[in-house]
Amino acid sequence: MGKATIEDVAARAGVSVATVDRVLNARATVRPSNLKRVEAAIRALNYHPDRLAARLARGREYRFCFVLPEGDNVFMTGLEREIAAHTQHLAADRVIADVTHTDVFDAAQLARTLDGIEGYDGVAVVALDHPRVREAVNGLVARGTHVVTLVSDVPGASHSHFVGIDNSAAGRTAATLMGRFLGNRKGKVAVIAGALALRDHAERHFGFLQVLGQEHGHLQLLPVREERDSSPRAAQATRELLKQHPDLVGLYNVGAGTDGIITALREQKHRRDLVVIAHELTEASRAALIDGTLSAVIAQDPGHEIRSAMRVLMARCDRQPLIAAQERISIDIFLRDNLP
Structure with a gap:
């Protein structure tokens, strides 16, 4: 049997394709009985929507903003290079990523930067653990922006995910x-x-x-x-x-x-x-x-971290589950004898 389509789900659930689309994208109220039938059909058919096709059909693109420290941090410069490279790789997926630099050691400045972010679907931030920053992250989430913390976390904030090592x-x-x-x-x-x-x-x-x-x-x-x-x-x-x-x-x-x-x-x-x-x-x-x-x-692998942050933000925007093992960032130990 081939891959299930949205038409297959609609036929099995006994509803219109438009109803299935509303369930998948949570765009409008669906009667509880129809919702249950659609969800049961999705499980039975193991249906996975083609999110890219849906995005292209609606002319939708995802815009992400990475908030990185200003200064001469060589590792952060490496992260920025990875952002540029992976954004180019995702161009066909209609993903755009910008970089904003700020003083992440200054809670007030970092919070002001986050407060001023508008027009993005997702934000990845190297964060300072401070109440003001936590509130700024919560504010972004409340305005409908998905947020992941990168390298350094803010426990207790309502962000989606932390991307980094233990x-x-x-x-x-x-x-x-x-x-x-x-x-x-x-x-x-x-x-x-x-x-x-x-x-x-x-x-x-x-x-x-x-x-x-x-x-x-x-x-x-x-x-x-x-x-x-x-x-x-x-x-x-x-x-x-x-x-x-x-x-x-x-x-x-x-x-x-x-x-x-x-x-x-x-x-x-x-x-x-x-x-x-x-x-x-x-x-x-x-x-x-x-x-x-x-x-x-x-x-820690900067390329893996950026790819993970992008995957997490895209999954949150598409309301898709994460593959936990794929997003686990490993700790590498290098001596002069095992340099890559």
Whole structure:
């Protein structure tokens, strides 16, 4: 038997094609008895509507907006490249995606950016976990815009989905790697973050603290430094840490700014014994793995994240279920020996 059509569903349910269309698109009230018959026919025939064909027939296109941090975050630049590439791939599906940059470390500014978004079917935002941002997300949803959070979540907001890795697990992974690299060596371990108000940074930091405190008590953890994912600030923080703590044995960079850390470390040729773990595989972190400046990199696939965000927004617009396994973003661990 071939693929069921909307006409097959209408015939089995004993209703008109227009009634089936109203049920599928929730465009008008349908009598409860007809609704039940249509839903039963859809299940019986395993009917899956051709959403693209319906969109083309109505001259419908989907417009999405990605809200990304401003600044020199190399990983975010990679995300933007993936947005452009995947939007071009989806051109035949009538999907348009724009990018807006804002200061995601400033809750008021990020909220104002979200409040000002109009004319989009879906928004993907790298979000700050703050009540003002949560309300801005809720406002978008209330106005009929589908919202997904990207990389960093806002728990409690009424958004559709979070696209990103399990950041607590990523932090625990970093601590386990740190402990294994250091073995029985004693000394201090430093942590540099962008901002703990970012949920992904807070969760990574928490996971790191959990494992390091419970399993590696011989290591002393220094207070976290928040450097707004800025390479120059991260470089200066690294220089200060090396100067102030001669017994520093480990450094974990929770967020971006790794380029600056690498620069500062290469200035200290006598400190090649320092175990340094960072996030995201970039040209700079790749080179630093190869020359031994970095010990390990924990990464997430930016292409997978953008494709996932697009799929989720399209599915929400089309009222289609998600395939959970397809949208799960994995945690990758890179050493110099397994670089792709």
